[in-house]
Amino acid sequence: MREIVKKGHDVHVLAPFTGGETDYILEGVHVERFHYFYPRRFEKLSGRAGMIDNVKEGFLVKIQVLTFLFFNVFYSLRILKNMDVIHVQWPIPNGLGALFLKKFYGIPYITTIHGEEVHLSKRYHMLFALRWLVNNSSKTITNSNATRNFCLEAGLDEEKIDVIPFGVDTDFFRPLDVYKDENIFQILSVGYLIERKGFEYLIRAMPHVLEKHENVQLKIVGSGPLESKLKSLIYELDLTGKVEIVKNVSDEKLLMLYNSADLFILPSIVDSQGNTEGLGVVLLEAMACGVPVIGSDVGGISDIIEDGKNGVLVEQKIKSKLSSNISLLLSDNELRNSLVINGQSDVKAKFSWKKISDRYIKEFQLI
Template identity: 35%
Template sequence: MKVLVIVTAFPRSERDVISPWLWITLRELSRHGVDIEVLSAAFKGLGDTEMWGLKVRRWRYGPPFLEILSYDVAIPEQLKRNPLYYAVVPLFLSGGFLKALSLAKSQSYDLLHVNWPIPLSLLSLPFGDTPKIMTFHHSGLTLAEKFPFLRKIYRGILEGADAVTVNSGFTRRKLLRIFPGLRRVETIPWPPGWETESLPEVEPEEKRILFVGRLVEVKGVEYLLRAHKLLRKKFPDVKLAVVGDGPLRPRLEKLTDELGLRDSVVFTGWKTGEDIVSEYLRASLVVVPSIVDEKGLTESLGVVAIEAMAFGRPVVASDVGGLPDVVTPDAGILVPQKDPEALASAIEKILSDRKLARELSEGARRRFREHFSKEAVAARYHKLYQEVVGEKA
C-alpha cells in the first residue's frame, strides 16, 4: 500500500523538534509494510529529501525568506504575529496545489492522508477518486471558527472524505458542530513526541508533584499553587516542580511568595531530553490542572497526561476538554476545574495510599501501552488505511 501523507510542515532534519509525534507514527506505519511518502511545505528553499526511511517531497511557494509560514509556530499563530503573512497564504496554497498536481500525474497512490484539512484538503483535489482520510488537529479548527466562509469552501471536500480522524472526543464534538455532515469520524490520538521503548522503571521520590506546560491561563497553574498551599497542612515536606515557561511566570512566582510556598515550589523553566525524563521519573504524580479560559480555549487532548502515563505516573487532571479521554479511573483522578480543594483532595488521596498509588501507576502504564504508544496508534491507523482502501477496491 502506497500512501501520500500531506502536512503543513515536516522536520527539516532528523534533529529537528517539530511534530515528532507525526514522524514517529509514520515510521511505525512503514514497519507495518506501508510505503509512506510525505508532501510538505518547504522551509527557506529546502527541497526533497529522505528521513527515517520516509521520502519527503516539499513544495516551494516563493523566495526562501518567505518560506517560513508553517514552521516553528502554527499558521494561525504566524498570521496573528504578522498579518502581512496573509498575503503569503495564496502563494502557499497555489505552490502546494501545483506540486500535488505534478505528483498526481507522475505517481500512483492507494490512499491520501491529509493532516490539517483546512487548508490542505485543497491539495487532495488533483488526485480525483483516490481514497482520502482527513485528520483534524484542534488548532486546525481555529480558522474555520474565525472565518465562517471557509466552512462553505471546505464543506464539500470534507464531506467527500472516506474517513476523518481527530485526536480526542473533545475535538470530535467540536468538529461535528462546525461540519455536521461528516459521515465517518474516528478518534485516534497521537503518541508522545519521543521514543518510549527504553524508559526506565524507577521508584519516584516521595511527595514530589510535577506540572509540565506553558505558563498561560488555560493551564490553570494558579489553582495548583493554591492546592499546594492546602496540601502543606498535611504534608509539610511536599514539593512541587513547575516545568515550563510563559507570560504568566512572573505573576505565578509572585503568588508563590504571597502563599508562603517559596521553599517548596521550584520553577525550572523548560526542560528537554534527559532533563525532562528525569523530572517525570522523580515525580510521585503529575498534575494537569487545565481550565477553560475566557476565550473558551482548553486542552484538546492532554499530551502531558499521556507522557506521565508512559512513565507509570498517576495523573490528577481537570475534567475539561480532551482530558477525560486520557485520564480514566485506572490511571488517575479527574476533578472539577478551578477547584483547589478538589485538586488537593485528589493529590492527598494518592500520596496517602501507597497501594492506590501503585495500582494507578500500573494502570497508567497499561493504558499508555494499549492506547497511546506509537505501536497502538500506528496499528489503529494501519487498520483504518486497510479498511478505507478495501472499501474503494
C-alpha cells in the same frame, strides 16, 4: 508514520519549511519541506510557536497564509500525484492540496482533526471552508470523543467520523531507575503556556497543598505567551523555590523528568474562547513512565483517564478539589501504585503507536 513504514508501507510527508534540509529520510519516512514565500528569509508563518501565534506578528505574515495555500496545492500536485492515499493533518490549511489531488488524479484522502481547528474556524467564521474540505474526504479521524462532538456541532458529516487517539512511543517512554530525593514529593506538569492548559489553577492550588505537605515541589515544563504572567503569579504567592517553570527540553531530558516525578498533573480548562484539550498526550507519556496522573475532566482527557482506576479526574478551575486530590495521592501509596499499574497497562493496550498504526492502516485500506 514510522510504525506504518516498519510494516512495509512507503510513506511520504509533505510539510512547510522551518529550517534545515528540504528533502531527507527520517526513520524510514521520506520528508519533503516546501518553501511558501519569497524572498525565503522572510518566511515566518511555520515553525516556532506555530501558525496560530505566528500569524499575529504582522501584515507580512498574514499575507503568507495565502501564499502558503498556493504552494501547498502546487507541491501537492507536483510531489504527491503518485500516492495511493493522502492523509491530511489539520485540514485548514493543509486540506486544499489533498482536495486538488482528489479532483485531478482521483486520489482519496482522509483528514485528522486535532480539535483546535474547529474552534478557530468558528472564531474566524471559516466553518464553511472546514466543512468543504473535510466532507470531501473519504474519512475523518478525530483524536478523542470530545473532538468528535465538536465536529458534529460544526456540521461535519457524522457517518464519516471515527475516533483514533494519538499514541505514545512505549519503547521510549518507559520506567527508568533514576535517582529520586526521598525528602521531596515532586509534581510535574508539561505543556504550552497558554490559557487552556490551566497552569494558573495548579499554581494557585499549591499554597493549599503546602499547608499540609511542606516537602512538595512543582515543576512546569514549557514555554509560551503566559510565561511572564505565571512567573509573576509564583512570586505573588510566595512560591519561589517551591514552584519552577522550565523552558522546553529535549525528549531525552523529558523522559528523565517523568521518571523523577512522583505525580503528574494536567490541569486543563475550557478557555475564554471555548477551546480545550483535544486529548492530552503528555498524560499518556507520564503513564507510560509509571507516574500516577491527575487530569481535569474536560475535552478528551476522559478518553485517557478512568477516574480512580488509572488516574484521577478533577473538576476544572477549582483549586480546592485539585489540592485535596494531590494530598490524597501524596498520602496513599497503595492508591498511587494501583494507578501506576493500571495506567501502564492501559497505555500499552490502547495507546501505543504500534496499536494506533494498525488502526490507521485499516482505514487506509478501506477507502
